[in-house]
Amino acid sequence: MSKVTFSIIKADVGGWPGHSTVHPDLIDACAASLDTAVETGVIEDFLVTHVGDDIDLIMSHRRGVDNPEVHQAAYKAFLAGTATAKKLKLYGAGQDLLSDSFAGNVRGMGPGVAEFEFTERPSEPVIAFLMDKTEPGAFNMPIYKMFADPWNTPGLVIDPNMNKGFIFEVWDIETHQAIFLSCPEEMYTLLSLIGAKSKYVIKRVFPKKGHKLPHNEPVAVVSTEKLVEVAGEYVGKDDPVAAVRAQSGLPAVGEVLEPFSFPHLVSGWMRGSHNGPLMPVGLDNANCTRFDGPPRVVGLGFNVANGQIGEPNDLFADIAYDNARKQALHVTDYMRRHGPFEPHRLSLADMEYTTISKVQKELQGRWTPIDQVARAEIRVIGEVE
Ligand code: F6R
Ligand code: MG
Ligand code: MG
Numbered sequence: 001m002s003k004v005t006f007s008i009i010k011a012d013v014g015g016w017p018g019h020s021t022v023h024p025d026l027i028d029a030c031a032a033s034l035d036t037a038v039e040t041g042v043i044e045d046f047l048v049t050h051v052g053d054d055i056d057l058i059m060s061h062r063r064g065v066d067n068p069e070v071h072q073a074a075y076k077a078f079l080a081g082t083a084t085a086k087k088l089k090l091y092g093a094g095q096d097l098l099s100d101s102f103a104g105n106v107r108g109m110g111p112g113v114a115e116f117e118f119t120e121r122p123s124e125p126v127i128a129f130l131m132d133k134t135e136p137g138a139f140n141m142p143i144y145k146m147f148a149d150p151w152n153t154p155g156l157v158i159d160p161n162m163n164k165g166f167i168f169e170v171w172d173i174e175t176h177q178a179i180f181l182s183c184p185e186e187m188y189t190l191l192s193l194i195g196a197k198s199k200y201v202i203k204r205v206f207p208k209k210g211h212k213l214p215h216n217e218p219v220a221v222v223s224t225e226k227l228v229e230v231a232g233e234y235v236g237k238d239d240p241v242a243a244v245r246a247q248s249g250l251p252a253v254g255e256v257l258e259p260f261s262f263p264h265l266v267s268g269w270m271r272g273s274h275n276g277p278l279m280p281v282g283l284d285n286a287n288c289t290r291f292d293g294p295p296r297v298v299g300l301g302f303n304v305a306n307g308q309i310g311e312p313n314d315l316f317a318d319i320a321y322d323n324a325r326k327q328a329l330h331v332t333d334y335m336r337r338h339g340p341f342e343p344h345r346l347s348l349a350d351m352e353y354t355t356i357s358k359v360q361k362e363l364q365g366r367w368t369p370i371d372q373v374a375r376a377e378i379r380v381i382g383e384v385e
Helices: 024-039 068-088 138-150 187-193 253-261 319-336 355-363 369-375
Strands: 004-011 044-053 052-062 114-118 124-132 167-172 175-184 201-205 221-222 239-245 264-270 274-277 296-304
Touching: 004 068, 004 124, 004 239, 024 044, 024 068, 044 264, 044 296, 052 068, 052 124, 052 175, 052 296, 114 239, 124 138, 124 201, 124 253, 138 167, 138 187, 138 221, 138 239, 138 253, 138 264, 167 187, 167 296, 175 187, 201 274, 221 319, 253 296, 274 355
Parallel strands: none
Antiparallel strands: 004 052, 004 114, 044 052, 124 239, 124 296, 167 175, 167 201, 201 221, 221 239, 264 274
16 A cells, blocks of 8 residues: 555634634635545545644645645635635635645645655554644754653653664754754754754654664654745744654654643744743633633644544543643743743744834934933933934
């Protein structure tokens, strides 16, 4: 049997209301469109779901990554969602679709993509992670922990199949270059890059040569689209998605989920310009309300079988993540009290919205060198010509 491809393609085509969540009619419109893609044999199986204001199309097929027919099917689904959003006058209808005409690949057209092709194992657990109100670098810490940190993943120490470690593909999303780093040998080098999560992002993880899985078939993949670069200006946060294979020589499902028991600080949230905790939630709580957040992650477990994704298990709905949620809510209160100050508000370089150049222009001519200010006349607004 040919290999299976697991694709997550996501876009924000309208929020209900504001940027909080997705209207159910949009989910229905996308699902009806993907039904046609199944009937015409483009894809094998799919789930349309959402986190916050992002629609996530989770699909399986036999056509490999970057396949024009699969990407077109996704684009058509988003266009159907957009038409519904426009009818309902939802907020930002069609915001992540940068063009009405499809150019062969959704990459660079607005939607985010995480997809990998692999030889289906006798049992193939795959977990889809969907985030809203944050950026691709939010996956750096959890993916690192899953595949390189023995405190998170004891399998790295005690499973002979995992003992050699894994290879990380890291992208510099500013210069558009990629590098492969081998862990544990280059662990500190990897950390020195991916700690700078707005610039360096983990794109894929591969087994090493000698692992029982093929060396060139990824075991984890993250979407790395940067809408701000794609569109040349801010058109919406590049809320990321990822897929991770688990078990039998890979991190166990519990090791894949464990990093999310710590609601680490990520960038995004209100106006794409604030740091806040990443809260793991079930689909019932995938609704960004408080200060347009806090940033959220949904984890859906699948058991891919004969090319079908089957039913999802809503993993973070479990009470085991209640403490992480509580901690995230405490951190939310704590961070919010910083108001417009860093490190709640992002640094100037990382902000998606800023009035600083306008402020600088308005203040031109009012600055005095510090060594002369003691003798300067005090003149305030209204007294300056
Ligand atoms: C963050 C996000 C929202 C909006 C905010 C303002 O990614 O999408 O926090 O930035 O609701 O939106 P506008 O400027 O469209 O009113
Ligand atoms: Mg939005
Ligand atoms: Mg979003």
